[in-house]
């Protein structure tokens with residue numbers, strides 16, 4: 622047991638954080654050695670097992686990332702952009718694999734993370750599930766086969782507490798469609814239609830976001846032409862799929878060379 626990789630979970634009280642803690646504890650493939658929360662959080666100093674309503678597991682929640690990472694081989698990080706950028710530098714210092722699920726990252730954040738990847742293995746993906754990563758590949762293939770007579774729209778739905786839009790997954794799907802078509806996504810991206818928008822521009826890739834209730838995550842890529850329509854769809858019903866993917870990435874990252882990787886690398890897709 623002692624030679625299993627030691628894992629720290631950041632944002633341990635969050636929707637994903639709690640799922641990650643449970644996944645690591647029950648995996649038999651890794652040890653939970655640390656849990657991080659933001660300074661001032663009510664769980665700091667408490668045992669994570671008790672915070673989750675069970676027995677103590679001997680891991681106290683802390684707001685000191687460097688101390689937690691000192692005894693870890695990987696950090697699972699589904700938090701917020703500013704925290705994730707800071708953690709990437711600390712993982713580089715600690716030589717820990719940094720698995721990033723956080724979405725809503727801006728270009729500057731990604732540049733900072735990629736700099737940290739010169740010194741650490743960083744696996745980053747807007748969606749860590751096998752199903753979505755397969756859908757990304759299918760989207761690229763379908764987009765490659767069809768010309769711009771086929772309008773591409775990406776529709777996503779999430780719970781009412783999600784703070785970023787379009788979702789990280791929707792952007793992965795849009796990027797795959799743009800790659801398949803051989804175009805620059807930034808030049809054809811059309812998100813947030815409202816009011817007199819004018820007719821749809823040929824070749825645009827559209828995005829639409831639904832927010833409500835406790836929806837875990839639903840994504841559809843629609844290819845719409847005159848007289849016919851293709852729809853590729855993924856529905857997540859359990860956050861465990863993301864947590865399993867994140868743990869797989871942390872284990873895969875052990876022994877890899879420093880660099881920026883994604884779930885396609887981990888899953889071999």
Ligand SMILES: NC(=O)C1=CN([C@@H]2O[C@H](COP(=O)(O)OP(=O)(O)OC[C@H]3O[C@@H](n4cnc5c(N)ncnc54)[C@H](O)[C@@H]3O)[C@@H](O)[C@H]2O)C=CC1
Nearest residue numbers: 632635636637658659699700704722723724747748749863
């Ligand atoms: N890539 C993927 O497969 C998935 C990505 N996500 C993304 O993960 C992120 C988190 O999602 P949720 O768990 O739903 O959000 P959440 O709001 O429930 O959890 C975020 C947690 O991070 C903590 N946090 C913020 N700053 C921190 C800091 N400096 N140090 C330590 N902890 C800090 C918060 O206190 C909170 O507990 C979002 O960006 C979401 O889009 C969510 C599900 C799957």
Ligand SMILES: O=C(O)C1=N[C@H](C(=O)O)C[C@H](O)C1
Nearest residue numbers: 724747748783788789790838
């Ligand atoms: O915030 C979420 O919940 C999710 N976020 C990711 C995204 O932005 O695509 C992945 C998943 O859909 C759940």
